[in-house]
Amino acid sequence: MSDHEYTPKSKAGKWFNDRLPLLTLANHLTDYPTPKNLNYWWTFGGILTFCLITQIVTGLVLAMHYIAHADMAFESVEHIMRDVNYGWLIRYIHANGASMFFLAVYIHIFRSLFYGSYKSPREIIWIIGIIIYLLMMAAAFMGYVLPWGQMSFWGATVITNLFSAIPFVGEGVVTWLWGGYSVDNPTLTRFFTLHYLIPFLILGLVVLHIWALHVPGNNNPVGIDVKKPSKDTVPFHPYIVIKDGFALLMFMIVFAFFVFYAPNILGHADNYIEANPLVTPAHIVPEWYLLPFYAILRSVPDKLLGVVAMLSAILILAVLPWLDTSKIRSAVFRPLYKQFYWILVADVLILGYVGAMPAEGLYLLIARVATAYYFLHFLVILPVLGLKERTIPLPLSITEPVLGGSPNIAMAKKNESKIE
Amino acid sequence: MKNILKLFSVIILFSVSSVNVISAEKVEFLKTDWTFKGLFGKFDRASLQRGYQVYTEVCAACHSMKYLSYRNLSEKGGPEFSVAQAKAIAASFEVTDGPNADGEMFQRPGKLSDKFVMPYENVKAAEAANGGAYPPDMSVLVKARGGGVDYIYSLLQGYEEAPSGMILDDGVHYNKYMYGNKIKMSAPLSDGIIEYSDGTKASVEQMSKDVTTFLMWAAEPSLEARHQMGFKAIVYLIILTVLVYFSMKRIWSRVKSEV
Numbered sequence: 285m286s287d288h289e290y291t292p293k294s295k296a297g298k299w300f301n302d303r304l305p306l307l308t309l310a311n312h313l314t315d316y317p318t319p320k321n322l323n324y325w326w327t328f329g330g331i332l333t334f335c336l337i338t339q340i341v342t343g344l345v346l347a348m349h350y351i352a353h354a355d356m357a358f359e360s361v362e363h364i365m366r367d368v369n370y371g372w373l374i375r376y377i378h379a380n381g382a383s384m385f386f387l388a389v390y391i392h393i394f395r396s397l398f399y400g401s402y403k404s405p406r407e408i409i410w411i412i413g414i415i416i417y418l419l420m421m422a423a424a425f426m427g428y429v430l431p432w433g434q435m436s437f438w439g440a441t442v443i444t445n446l447f448s449a450i451p452f453v454g455e456g457v458v459t460w461l462w463g464g465y466s467v468d469n470p471t472l473t474r475f476f477t478l479h480y481l482i483p484f485l486i487l488g489l490v491v492l493h494i495w496a497l498h499v500p501g502n503n504n505p506v507g508i509d510v511k512k513p514s515k516d517t518v519p520f521h522p523y524i525v526i527k528d529g530f531a532l533l534m535f536m537i538v539f540a541f542f543v544f545y546a547p548n549i550l551g552h553a554d555n556y557i558e559a560n561p562l563v564t565p566a567h568i569v570p571e572w573y574l575l576p577f578y579a580i581l582r583s584v585p586d587k588l589l590g591v592v593a594m595l596s597a598i599l600i601l602a603v604l605p606w607l608d609t610s611k612i613r614s615a616v617f618r619p620l621y622k623q624f625y626w627i628l629v630a631d632v633l634i635l636g637y638v639g640a641m642p643a644e645g646l647y648l649l650i651a652r653v654a655t656a657y658y659f660l661h662f663l664v665i666l667p668v669l670g671l672k673e674r675t676i677p678l679p680l681s682i683t684e685p686v687l688g689g690s691p692n693i694a695m696a697k698k699n700e701s702k703i704e
Numbered sequence: 705m706k707n708i709l710k711l712f713s714v715i716i717l718f719s720v721s722s723v724n725v726i727s728a729e730k731v732e733f734l735k736t737d738w739t740f741k742g743l744f745g746k747f748d749r750a751s752l753q754r755g756y757q758v759y760t761e762v763c764a765a766c767h768s769m770k771y772l773s774y775r776n777l778s779e780k781g782g783p784e785f786s787v788a789q790a791k792a793i794a795a796s797f798e799v800t801d802g803p804n805a806d807g808e809m810f811q812r813p814g815k816l817s818d819k820f821v822m823p824y825e826n827v828k829a830a831e832a833a834n835g836g837a838y839p840p841d842m843s844v845l846v847k848a849r850g851g852g853v854d855y856i857y858s859l860l861q862g863y864e865e866a867p868s869g870m871i872l873d874d875g876v877h878y879n880k881y882m883y884g885n886k887i888k889m890s891a892p893l894s895d896g897i898i899e900y901s902d903g904t905k906a907s908v909e910q911m912s913k914d915v916t917t918f919l920m921w922a923a924e925p926s927l928e929a930r931h932q933m934g935f936k937a938i939v940y941l942i943i944l945t946v947l948v949y950f951s952m953k954r955i956w957s958r959v960k961s962e963v
Contacts, residue, residue: 362771372926518959526952533945544934556848
């Protein structure tokens, strides 16, 4: 992994390191050459690691006080809020932490889309990332079921019912998932078990994600390969550590605002009503971070095709490195792609908005158009654009744009204005 | 730094827009100045105590509050009755305990550790006594309704004559703020229905405000602690962020690059 041989200075260190090269690993992580032109969009990897650890630690404490039983879950959450020392704080950090986690992961993913970080040679990093994202959604969904409120119960009913769309075996699969003939205690206990398991799977995948990253090294805003170590790179410590730390603190201020001053604003009021299988809420909506996919699901009139569309919307990301035919990574040098990128961002935000609205009338129409565009972007626009687009010449090294005044950049700017 | 600001504003914008999506409410609720809102929001102690009086003398006839205990009444950040007062309140209720050594259930006066006594044995009994409608438990009611405190406050004052043309079944009342405008609960408050022990005039508006404040505390007993800790945490984070920012500038000044 490391580009140079490392020998610990102390004798004891050398003895240990010969048997288990942890010190070599630590040395690799501190010295890891990082492009020096990384901007703040690159700090979300560190922020996400923080989110994962926060969720695991707070979740561990919550699990000590929570009771996974249909008759006691809701009460045990109130017990945590009222009688456990700082239970309210831990629960609010965990509940809002999920939202913060998704906020960060969406920024992380869209950063990758803008700067083409998923392209060769980083396809494996990207695919592992998509698997992590899928697991995050599963963990978040099951976590939302645990308080056993109305939205927990009915959300679980709606989502698990999606599996009934599978031809022939659908009904059987749903009964198997529920552990009975409706969402009930067996469903709750297995969701709790899986909710506890998945974060550790994510943790393992994060290790692989970072490992895979450290093979080619970071992409950067210019998107060209960087010789490392060289004038273009800085060692991870202290340069990137302090920068990530600074960004993390900014992020924590936003996080703290939600936890302390608006802890319930991202949740749904109905989830403070205990689950009641006999009363269906007026609108069943998932948490905000799942809304775009919920909109895609509902925009297709057929149940099975709706499920297929929703799953495809996520899985299409996994093959993105091969759908995008452009060799140029960064959108900075792709004037047309840059515009389509922002249209996609708007499209996903619109999907999220209509996902929260009732699926009828104008909302449904908008959802259908936005869904169609989403697939159009990945299946048609990206492959064609890579072949047709006139890109701006790349600079020779990242030092040029960093220092400014390079002839390449001036040329790039001129070309850009011409194309626009 | 410009980049940081851009990033920061994107995050804020995003959070705000997602919030708007979720809390889309159409009815205009009545507004009043809640002391517990805002950065330093605290409960009005006297209002909480009056609110408890409204709850116990009016609402508690039908609405349970099963997650609260009498000890909560004397705890910090709540109505803060004295321990002696809370004990007296608890003792004024009959609690079923047991079984005793003879295997029988028995009645005894309430203790601080007891949960609030419920008006009905179970949900079915509550429904039977209220024309089929279950009076919801009030422990977390404020958090379980879209408009929160404003909704409850408005609902209590939202009883009106039904508009002509609207046919109401027996035992159903018209309320401006209720979802669908039909509510099974008859107007619970009327001027002077109770006599406040502190001499405050018991108008419907006053009682609505007091009992809603009490319900807010019941749903969020740690609200004051949360606001206090939040302020400290955020000030601490801001100071640390500034310090780290300058350390970062210092460290990066060794490299010919912009942070």
